[in-house]
Amino acid sequence: MTDRPFVLGLTGSIATGKTTTARMFAEAGAEIWSADEAVDRIYRPGGGGEDAIRRICPEAVPRTGAGVDKQQLKTSLAETPELLGKLEKAVHPLVQTDRNEFIEEAGLAGTELVVVEIPLLFETGGENRVDAVLLVTAPGDTQRKRVLERGTMTEREFEILCSRQIPDKIKRQRADFVIETFSFDETREEVRDIINKIKDERWRRRS
DSSP, X not given: OOOOOEEEEEEOOTTSSHHHHHHHHHHTTOEEEEHHHHXXXXXXXXXXXXXXXXXXXXXXXXXXXXXXXXXXXXXXXXXXXXXXXXHHHHHHXXXXXXXXXXXXXXXXXXXXXXXXXXXXXXXXXXXXXXXXXXXXXXXXXXXXHHHHHHTSSOHHHHHHHXXXXXXXXXXXXXXXXEEEOSOHHHHHHHHHHHHHHHHSXXXXXXX
8 A cells, every 4th residue: 555645735925926835845845736627628528517507508609529618617607606606615625635636646656746736725625635735825915916917806706715714914824835935946945844854753843
């Protein structure tokens, strides 16, 4: 029987540098699982998400076998905000199964460290399903600038998204590790430092 890998939950708000930080962990030998990528897989044709979405937003599944129409789903959520809670409740079990299977396969392959990138880790109680939590953060002005430069979200949408999340100050208090993404070199050094701490048998999770 293969040992279960150490599971590090990586979280943070939008445009804080989560994906870049996860990539640095991958470069150091960790396996990376992304909640956003898991949702994308679930929404694809054959991904298993059609039935769950059809029950709460049938217009987002126009025909069986075509997957979920993400643009229509986004439009429906904007028109009917109360659908968001139902959507999260419907998709969460599918995402959790995807994550558990990934961790199990990583363990069978002998992987020592798995990083699970979950933007809403604290909001969904996910800190109880990982061995440690890393919060990736950046100043609010920096986040806003990064988001608007991407051109995928308006400033109003950014503000609404942030308002639905636990404040950064509270996340800092609950996280085991915190990385502020000021520069690539500093972030990479902090990633190496976290990996070394995790490997140190004297390290203990914050209680």
